Amino acid sequence: MEEKFICKIASPEEMDRKWDYEIESNPSDRDNWITWKAEAISGRLSGVSLPYYGILDGNIICEATAFIRQDLLPDCRDVMDEHTAYLGAFRTVEAWRGRGYFSRLFSFMLEDLKQRGFTKFLLGVEPEETVNQSIYAHWGFTELVKSGTNTYPDGTVIRVDYYLKQ
Known part of the structure; x- marks a missing residue:
């Protein structure tokens, strides 16, 4: 049987299903994921972001999000x-990693x-x-434009390097 893979902008219903999966898959970070789910769906509904999903035989296997309003990204x-x-929000279900599905989704999104x-x-x-830096460089994200920090909903602070592709 031939697999059917499609790339699309996710509906709020698809987002709800995918985010529930992420919340269940990340019990140690549950509160962060609940907050991120609310922000993601709100962003989609308000036009702040565009969530892109890769769907294989009806199952969401990868995702990426484009944030398209710079005024809402203070960093x-x-x-x-x-x-x-x-x-951001690049994720692929582990069983499907390394098979080119995310690359196809990423190309579709761009x-x-x-x-x-x-x-x-x-x-x-x-x-x-x-490893991620190498992947992003391969995709053309080679210009380091800024280094900074990002704070998760639970207060965890991470360092972040920002790369640009033109």
Whole structure:
């Protein structure tokens, strides 16, 4: 049987289902995930963000989100403009990693954003996540534009390096 993989902007109902999965999969961080779920769905409904999902045979297996309103990203205001989208929330279900599905979703997202008038793309990565840094560099995110911190809902503070692709 041939697998059917589609890339799309998620509906609020799909988001609800995916976020419930993340909350269940991350019991030690449950409160953060509950907060992030509310923010993600609110962002989608208000037009602040666009959640992109990769769906294989009806199952959500990967996701990425584009934040398209720079005024709502206080850590990035100084490196964003109206043509810059901040990309984040990259996740792939472990059983499907390394098979190219996320790369297909990422390409779909960039093409959709370009059609919407975005010409620059920004993402953040923790400095110790060297594997992710290598992946992002391969995708063209090589210009380090800023280093800073990000605070999770529970107060955890992480260091973040921000990379730009034009």
